[in-house]
Amino acid sequence: MKKSIPRELAECGATTAIVLGSGLGEFAAGLEHIGSHEYSGLGLPASKVPGHAGRFVVVRLVDRPLLIAQGRVHLYEGWEASEVVSAVVMMHEIGIRTLILTNAAGTVKPEFMPGSWMMLSDHLNLTGQTPLRGGPHFVDMSEVYSRRLRQIFHRVASRQGTILHEGVYAAMHGPQYETPAEVRMLQRLGADAVGMSTVPEAIQARALGMEAAAFSCLTNWGAGLSPDLLSHDEVTSVGKSAAGSLIEILREALPLI
Ligand code: HPA
Numbered sequence: 001m002k003k004s005i006p007r008e009l010a011e012c013g014a015t016t017a018i019v020l021g022s023g024l025g026e027f028a029a030g031l032e033h034i035g036s037h038e039y040s041g042l043g044l045p046a047s048k049v050p051g052h053a054g055r056f057v058v059v060r061l062v063d064r065p066l067l068i069a070q071g072r073v074h075l076y077e078g079w080e081a082s083e084v085v086s087a088v089v090m091m092h093e094i095g096i097r098t099l100i101l102t103n104a105a106g107t108v109k110p111e112f113m114p115g116s117w118m119m120l121s122d123h124l125n126l127t128g129q130t131p132l133r134g135g136p137h138f139v140d141m142s143e144v145y146s147r148r149l150r151q152i153f154h155r156v157a158s159r160q161g162t163i164l165h166e167g168v169y170a171a172m173h174g175p176q177y178e179t180p181a182e183v184r185m186l187q188r189l190g191a192d193a194v195g196m197s198t199v200p201e202a203i204q205a206r207a208l209g210m211e212a213a214a215f216s217c218l219t220n221w222g223a224g225l226s227p228d229l230l231s232h233d234e235v236t237s238v239g240k241s242a243a244g245s246l247i248e249i250l251r252e253a254l255p256l257i
Contacts, residue, residue: 004042009056014058016064020071024239024240024246035058047074055069076175081129098211099205100212103195103214114221118216120167120169126173144212150166162248167191167192170189170193177223180225182223194222195216
């Protein structure tokens, strides 16, 4: 599909954007909306997964425009890595230089309780795919998630008395959840959380020179770490109830970026 960027979006003036994952779509509620653009009208792929809308919303946060990407598409839906990151490429084209990614993830570290948030310090790309296939080649990945941004978010979280873990996110292709053996493997590989998104977008953001941060809402124990079975409905509902504490952190931290 041909991409077309309406002038209102191209000139929205936002330099920071947030991509909202499962259950976090409500972040934009209660903020002053300046404009809204469905992905389908922009030539971007849109998800059919419940809990993932597909639109850009421009809001005003403390007198500055902020771009919110409500929903994303995933490799497991059958999209190519280049399609999964096409919204990130468009955001860069319209002037976004700081990208905040959010997702829902299973916790694989026993100390990180479901219902809490983890900021990504690093990732393991276990999807077998990359948006950089075909170039650019050999992009440095030493600091995909900005140290500077992490310091700001930690400062704000501790001022607010909110637990904000930091750890390594393992990206799996999905769409099935992991087996208990896979979760044990991930623990041995050094992962703290596991999910099915974010990493292609973070790799693309790095390649474009954007400053990125990412947050996982730890919605459930990884398979085998509790007697419960995993369900998407539970992931979405835990994500919704945990959203408030990240929203508070972002509202205070974003003006400091
Ligand atoms: N595994 C993979 N993706 C997820 C999980 C999980 O346990 N929870 C939410 N997204």
